[in-house]
Amino acid sequence: MIVLGSGLLLLLTTTAIVTTAARVHVTDVGSRVRDTLRPAQVAVAALGKGYVDMETGERGFLLTRDPQFLQPYETGQAAVAGAEGDLRRLMADDADTIALLGEVSAVGAEWRTRVAEPSIAQVRADGTVADGQLGKALSDTLRARLAALGNHLDQLIAARLESSRRANAAANLTTGLCVGLALVLGIASVVILRRSLITPLNRLVAQVREVAAGDLHREVEATGLEEVVRLGEAVEAMRVRxxxxxxxxxxxxxxxxxxxxxxxxxxxxxxxxxxxxxxxxxxxxxxxxxxxxxxxxxxxxxxxxxxxxxxxxxxxxxxxxxxTRPALRAQVSDVVGELETTHGRAPGLVLTGDLDIEPPEEVTAEVTQVLRDFLRATAVPGGGAEEVELALSGEEIRLHVRCAVPDERVAGVERALAEVSGDAVVCREPGRVTVEWRRPL
Structure with missing residues (x-):
């Protein structure tokens, strides 16, 4: 159950991490496209429009010699300067874009210094128009560079959007897999819980009902989880008692x-x-x-x-x-003799020390009651007390009981002996349990 719970927690953690990472990535991509790439596209469009205005104004002036046609040229020049500044600010971290922008600026500057401005100056001076072959070639080159810059920005946006789509797909796939595994683990948890807890508990309840119905010889056996086994052992100890x-x-x-x-x-x-x-x-x-x-x-x-x-x-x-009240040794002999009546055999009784000592009646009653409880606790099927030693002295009374106990019942007998008296010293040996108890005088 701990492994299954850990697996479910791991799946939940994985889903949360992947989903959060995908959401952060999508947010970053959206911010990049919205705050940087889209404005850069607008700046490229403005840059192209500025160059078109400059070319239109320059051609109009050359054809009409009217200075008013130079206004689009001048406004286009200002628009080109502003668009280039915006692009350099927005795409400062993209070396390819800056390089393409540099190529556009170089061609635009060459067209302006070698074609537009000399042509305008010549018309103002003598009214003649120079050959336009160089201007046409530079204009075509400028448009090609602007197209390359625009395509580059389009590719950047497409790559960002594709990255966002892949992140969403990975998050969805991971979430689906984790949900499927969680369902499998949940079903496995139900099956394991039924096998390890519900079934053993139902079996234990059925055995307890048989005992409660009067079948005291029905042995209670518990399997499954440790808690169920402990409960079964406690019920079995109660049945034996x-x-x-x-x-x-x-x-x-x-x-x-x-x-x-x-x-x-x-x-x-x-x-x-x-x-x-x-x-x-x-x-x-x-x-x-x-x-x-x-x-x-x-x-x-x-x-x-x-x-x-x-x-x-x-x-x-x-x-x-x-x-008067019987002596302690006589009462101990009676308690030991009771086993012969109830179980068909009695343990050996050994009396040592100063046998003339007669402790107070309350001490005698306490010693005999503790011995009787010890003998009851060890009277399990297949075992029982083998020897009881009563040692008397002026300082204390000592009880030492040696019992034969089947290995599978040693733990239960140990707990029962410990419940009789917290001062008892219980020792376990293979197939045997000894308990020693002292009563100071």
């Missing part, structure tokens, strides 16, 4: 059903089962004391047994056991 939450709701319903069954069993087990679980708890605590490296695993098991005893006690006696 809705599907995950729906699966969690279903899992919660199943868990409630299992809890009800557990309550029924608890009523039958009674106090004997509770005592046995207490005994198991004591055995695990003893083992954790003897094998410190197994302490995190033992702590997770003990926490689970404690919750089981509390549930049994509530079911058997009909009263809730008074207890």
């Amino acid at each position: 809705i599907l995950s939450e729906a699966e969690q709701v279903a899992a919660s319903a199943n868990r409630i059903a299992r809890l009800e069954e557990t309550d029924r069993i608890a009523r039958t087990l009674g106090d004997t089962a509770i005592r046995r679980l207490y005994g198991i708890t004591l055995d695990l605590q003893s083992a954790a004391a003897r094998f410190p490296r197994s302490g995190p695993v033992m702590a997770t098991a003990i926490s689970g047994i404690d919750r089981t005893i509390s549930a049994l006690r509530s079911s058997v006696y009909g009263t809730a056991a008074t207890r």
Whole structure:
């Protein structure tokens, strides 16, 4: 689309430049013809008329000996001088015209000095007329030079007008070609726009409608322009999250059903089962004391047994056991265990650091919520969390989640993780994404 737009802009610019240049050229030609060449033609005509008046006056005086016939000669001489001055001023930049004018002036001066003035002087002196052969020859030469000068000016005007016509024709041809190319580019723009935007967008809308109709397993795939692809990825991430939450709701319903069954069993087990679980708890605590490296695993098991005893006690006696909020490690274990219920498998859980630290309830709630959001964001088809590490210390709590993610979904998972928390550090590897989050204490 950028290339097509640039092409249209280039065509528009070319048309404007060529049209403007042609218009300027035509204007210059018109000004030259109107202000210079046409007045020069008029001056040439005046020059020829002046010489004709001079010749007429000279012949009339020779025939009649009447001085009144010399008036046309004198007025023609003044007209010739004025016309020559106008021509030299108008055509000062044209050497050929000046040269032709010089030839006319030379022949005219020769005719005047060798024929007209001596003949007039001789008639005034003795009344005789000299031989007119030289005058006839010079007159013919003068007329030929005047004709050559007039033809030269006609050719200059014709050449200027032809140049103006060619400029107009070139401008019209260029404009027509640019308009044709612009039409072609416009049609191509419509076709490309339809293929790259309208068709992919209609396909995406159809997929979104299928998902909105209830087919949450319909994968949304977007092609075409980058903006359409980004929109498709956002819709796909939303679909995955809705599907995950729906699966969690279903899992919660199943868990409630299992809890009800557990309550029924608890009523039958009674106090004997509770005592046995207490005994198991004591055995695990003893083992954790003897094998410190197994302490995190033992702590997770003990926490689970404690919750089981509390549930049994509530079911058997009909009263809730008074207890404090579960420890952070126990709640993290519950969040990780939810994946096994919803996805059929759970990531490995690693507890490190000072496991006896019990942060405030608001910190515990924040850590478990962030972990739950991380696990939801990475629960994509073909991938999911592989290992969760919870590190406790007196200064901070650190979560480190390692996930397997198909390459085509890495970008979407990265954005989803970044949306969960701006403090999360997300690292991409081939087919894998790791995220690390820290909570200072």
